[in-house]
Amino acid sequence: MYAYDQYDQAMVDARVAEFRDQVARRLDGRLSEDQFKPLRLMNGLYLQLHAYMLRVAIPYGTLNARQMRALADIAEQYDRGYGHFTTRQNIQYNWIKLADAPDILADLARVEMHAIQTSGNCIRNISADHLAGAAADEVCDPRPYAELLRQWSSFHPEFSALPRKFKIAVIASEADRAAMRLHDIGIRMVEREGTLGAQFYVGGGMGRTPMIAPLIRDFVPVDQFITYAEACLRVYNRHGRRDNKYKARIKILVHELGADEYRRQVEEEFAHLLTLGIEPPRAELERIKAHFGPPIHAELPPLTAQAGPSDPAAFAEWRAANVLPHKLPGHVAAVISLKPIGGIPGDATAEQMRVIADCAALYSADECRVMHTQNILLPHVREADLPALYARLADAGLATANLDQVGDIIACPGLDYCSLANARSIPVAQKISQRFAASGKGAALGELKLKISGCINACGHHHAGHIGILGVDRKGTENYQLLLGGSEAEDAALGKITGPGFDEDGIVDAVETVADLYLARREAGERFLDTYRRLGMEPFKEALYG
Amino acid sequence: MKLLTGNDLRTGAVIWWTGSNWSPHVAEAADIGSAGEEIAAREEAARRVVAPYLIDGERGPDGSVRPGHIKDRIRALGPTVRPDLTLKPADPAAGNWVI
DSSP states (O other): OOOOOHHHHHHHHHHHHHHHHHHHHHHTTSSOHHHHHHHHHTTTEEEOSSSEEEEEBOGGGEEOHHHHHHHHHHHHHHSSSEEEEOTTSOEEEEEEOGGGHHHHHHHHHHTTOBOTTSSSSSBOOOEEOTTTTTOTTOSSOSHHHHHHHHHHHTTOGGGSSOSSOBOEEEEOSSSOSSOGGGSSEEEEEEEETTEEEEEEEESOBOTTSOBOOOEEEEEEEGGGHHHHHHHHHHHHHHHSOSSOGGGOSHHHHHHHHOHHHHHHHHHHHHHHHHHHTOSOOHHHHHHHHTTSOOOOOTTSOOOOOOOOOSSHHHHHHHHHHHEEEOSSTTEEEEEEOSOOTTOOTTEEEHHHHHHHHHHHHHHSTTOEEEOTTSOEEEEEEEGGGHHHHHHHHHHTTOOOOOTTSTTSOEEOOGGGTOTTOSSOSHHHHHHHHHHHHHHTOHHHHOSOOEEEESSTTOTTOGGGSSEEEEEEEETTEEEEEEEESOBOSTTOBOOEEOSSOBOHHHHHHHHHHHHHHHHHHOOTTOOHHHHHHHHOSHHHHHHHHO | OEEEEEEOTTTOOEEEEOSSSEESOGGGOOOOTTOHHHHHHHHHHTTSOEEEEEEEEEEOTTSOEEESSHHHHHHHHOOTTOGGGSSOTTOTTGGGGGO
């Protein structure tokens, strides 16, 4: 994985020193809150419902064991012993003290991490396919391109005050495991007649006005990759609305201009930029690529004779549900579920983070990935190590077998933590998880992606759930709307609201009702989403509302 | 009744104006009538509170103070999904207070 050079480290160290001074000035009164707020937000420090919240960037979700242990140490030393992994492949700490924030950033800098550009109207953490470098269907490893984008976008002076926040995802396969078309820019690396390039989808997003990004350019040569991204941003920065924050995202601009006109303007800007020679030297891309070689297990201790798992049936269930194929023979990728039955989606204790770090070091070439689904992936596991890995995870409560099943719920922090939320998300996720665990229907339902947001900002990706839930405030009372038919995969679609909302218990019943209808009406090989698409909304509405 | 709340500048902890000082316990919050904005400005300038704001509150049958909106009741208690981190960790049913 990528390692900082002297420039990366110097930039991050300088920012820590700068923020330490800013915090000192805030605490002694030389800075007012109005002056300080934009400065702390530039360093990922929010004031949330109960305390300051620190959002730490994890570029394309990738961590080594040392970094994961540092995250565990921060949870223990400065927070309340846990952290929350987010749908942007980041981690958030909920109970930070202002005076501690500079020390935390210093601790992060020591392991090549930071919280820069995790807030504000700038280019946020670049996300990518969590199976990058492991997936058999990728045309290349997308991580070097995500890293190049990270370096280009960090402290980019022209794009540090955009009309609104800006999110970019990079994938390199037909399968979309990163919700690529629901980003401001979604990039798919492609190969045309033996030449590598990129498709640019621009103007997607969730939130108040969900949109699926249209294809703006079908092929950008890799040696013009950053130049094209710059052109896309320039047109947005020039014409994106600054008068209304609800209409300020690039999706609104692309929608109002129309994809053709936006494309025309980007092409004009692109032609101009090509004359300026702003593309990073090819040698820089090659330098970055050298950090992303195939997994090296040669340094791992040789396999010792392993006892079989103590519960072979549970191991077989976990293996069937949570283990994914790998492009190298004898290897697999293993998903560590952060969705125990009745648990809080995405939360991990410091001790669990240390177990994950140990497993990454021992079994996955010193690497793990935060998935946008709020789970952790070990990307490069020798198949023969699976029993030992499973045993270690099971001991730590990290071996729930539910990948992409109804219990593998994405949920934002909701009104339990977030000052923007209108309703709680986590208790609803917990009740649904418990309901389906008790009924034993989870595995029978197969792939069923359920996503819950506590407000219209859609951090829980409710628009893109096969089943989505949106919490709203109805005259001071929590109420939940049900959506069906969304998808964030290569068959991207936006869910539709079924009808009137439900209270907290009612929404749990409603989810079970639609799941039962699917079980009753599905045809061979159909997922929930397939059955919904075949039947349409009406039978589900009939079952829900009579 | 009107309550004044905000966060402690240094720790970020939720605090409530008692009439003479700040407390983490909403039960000690005072009805400040129409004086809220003046107190908020003074306390913010003195760096004892950050992001202060006024809310409507009510008194329960037992006389206890309860914020009018669920968001502020959750602020007063702590996350309902982590009773161990609330101000009433010994009461696993404490979350029911916010509903």
